[in-house]
Amino acid sequence: MEGVRVLAISTSPRRGGNSEALLDRAVSGALCAGAEVEKVILHDFQVSPCLEKRGCEKTGECVIQDDYPFFYERFLSVDRIIMACPVYFMGVPAQAKALVDRCQCIWMRKYRLKKRIEATDGVGRRGYLVSAGAFKSPGTFDCLMKVMKYFYLTLDMEFAGDVCIDGVDAKGDIEKHPQTLEAAYRLGAAAGTP
Numbered sequence: 001m002e003g004v005r006v007l008a009i010s011t012s013p014r015r016g017g018n019s020e021a022l023l024d025r026a027v028s029g030a031l032c033a034g035a036e037v038e039k040v041i042l043h044d045f046q047v048s049p050c051l052e053k054r055g056c057e058k059t060g061e062c063v064i065q066d067d068y069p070f071f072y073e074r075f076l077s078v079d080r081i082i083m084a085c086p087v088y089f090m091g092v093p094a095q096a097k098a099l100v101d102r103c104q105c106i107w108m109r110k111y112r113l114k115k116r117i118e119a120t121d122g123v124g125r126r127g128y129l130v131s132a133g134a135f136k137s138p139g140t141f142d143c144l145m146k147v148m149k150y151f152y153l154t155l156d157m158e159f160a161g162d163v164c165i166d167g168v169d170a171k172g173d174i175e176k177h178p179q180t181l182e183a184a185y186r187l188g189a190a191a192g193t194p
């Protein structure tokens with residue numbers, strides 16, 4: 001059997017930042033588990049926000065012409081997604097929200113057109129989150145978590161784990177938290193395991 005297909009998406013516009021460092025550790029874990037991993041930087045793609053043209057209502061496909069089809073094709077076919085998000089204004093960054101909102105076409109497929117996304121035989125579809133925020137407060141990840149759980153539900157993926165750390169702000173702060181990086185590695189290993 002081929003390795004589990006994992007799509008790892010870094011949504012921060014800051015390259016090499018805290019959430020991307022967590023993602024990189026997760027990618028290492030997934031590769032070590034034998035997975036086939038594709039890592040992408042969302043900021044390198046043109047993904048418009050949803051424009052509510054509602055073209056997807058009949059077809060389940062988005063009518064906006066940009067780079068979204070790259071993600072659409074993978075969202076329907078990969079076994080696992082690991083999304084890395086910094087916390088922006090208590091939620092996901094605009095880049096990540098645009099991508100999530102564009103999955104309205106997948107919502108239409110699922111709930112209106114009644115088309116489920118088939119899992120690979122014997123391999124469950126699962127979604128994961130790694131996240132970094134600056135403020136040490138109990139609710140730092142609440143909003144972001146709700147968005148991500150609904151995103152994965154729409155994609156017919158079980159939300160299977162997260163590693164979230166607060167109190168990290170400057171680039172490189174995450175390196176002071178080896179246990180959290182280790183937790184991200186374990187998350188990736190789980191994501192990469194059938």
Ligand SMILES: Cc1cc2nc3c(=O)[nH]c(=O)nc-3n(C[C@H](O)[C@H](O)[C@H](O)COP(=O)(O)O)c2cc1C
Pocket residue numbers: 012013014016017018019020085086087088089090091132133134135136140166168169170171
């Ligand atoms: C526009 C913006 C909004 C932010 N809002 C929050 C916030 O609401 N809560 C928080 O804890 N941190 C907030 N932060 C801090 C980032 O979450 C933090 O610096 C994080 O480590 C950045 O991750 P990155 O290096 O992966 O981009 C904000 C940062 C920016 C640039």
